Amino acid sequence: MVSEAFTVDLNKPLVFQVGHLGEQYQEWVHRPIVCKEGPRLFANDVLEFLTRTQWWAIPLIWLPVVCWCLTTSIQMGHTLSEVALMVVFGICLWTLVEYIMHRFLFHINTKSYWTNTAHYLLHGIHHKHPTDGLRLVFPPAAAVILCFPFWNLIKLLTTTTTTHGVFGGAMLGYVMYDCTHYYLHHGQPSSDPGKHLKKYHLNHHFRIQDRGFGITSTAWDHVFGTLPPTKTTDKSS
Incomplete structure (x- = not known):
């Protein structure tokens, strides 16, 4: 079989190679390569550029969206305390979405050419090269696309005048998530909760990759029984 004989050439663009690995x-x-420089994914320079994102682009792009959402809520007649509650609810909702996506989408088992390729682009590249600093946060072009179903989800859960506030809180949760994720890989926290979360997340990468799906919080791992065993890894990024 082709999948049994195929070997990925790390010196060539990877995206259209990995699908040939099959099963x-x-x-x-899930055998990570720890190096500072990430691989090239596409031969096309524009597509390659879109896969690389500096961490600071996330707050720079999305915090103004958060501010617009919260300002709109106030203009609709809500008090600051009401908006604060919407923000808290939005952040909590985001942590649940974060957990569900990480567990059931980012870690879905694939074996066909196109599902392998899609998984690699979505999350596989991060597990293969976990210290690639330009692929630790979600590319804004892809995030814009995902905003539409996320907005519609929140519309289903809220009233007309609370949608903006909850969405703003959820987007703030997303910014916290992506910045935290970057910090857990490239920062050196000396105290909790950062120190605990870093150890927790590196466990997920280097020891037991089907447990520990929370990034900004371990709460949903507690709720859904996906906590990793108590032994932790000493590896660092």
């Missing part, structure tokens, strides 16, 4: 893909992608 071997999951084993391959």
Whole structure:
């Protein structure tokens, strides 16, 4: 079989190679390569550029959206305390979405050419090269697309005048998530909760990758029984 004989050439663009791994893909992608420089994904320079994002682009782009949402809520007649409650609810909602996506989408088992390719672009690249600093946060172009179903989800859960406030809180939760994720890989926290979260997340990468799906919080791992065993790894990024 082709999938049994295929070997990925790390010196060539990877995206359209990994699908050929077939059933071997999951084993391959969860054997991390720890190096400062990430691989090239696309031969096309524009597509390659879109896969690389500086961490500071996330707050720079999305915090103004958060501010607009919260300002709109106030203009609709809500008090600051009401908006604060919406923000808290939005952040909590985001942590649940974060957990569900990480567990059930980012870690879905794939084996066909196109599902392997899609998984690699979505999350596999991060597990294969966990210290690639330009692929630790979600590219804004992709995030814009995902905002539409996320907005519609929140519309289903809220009233007309509270949608903006809850969405703003959820987007603030997203910014916290992506910045925290970057810090857990490239920062050196000396005290909790940062120190605990870093150890927790590196456990997920280097020791037991089907547990510990929370990034900004371990709460949902407690709720859904996906806490990793108590032994932790000493590896660092």
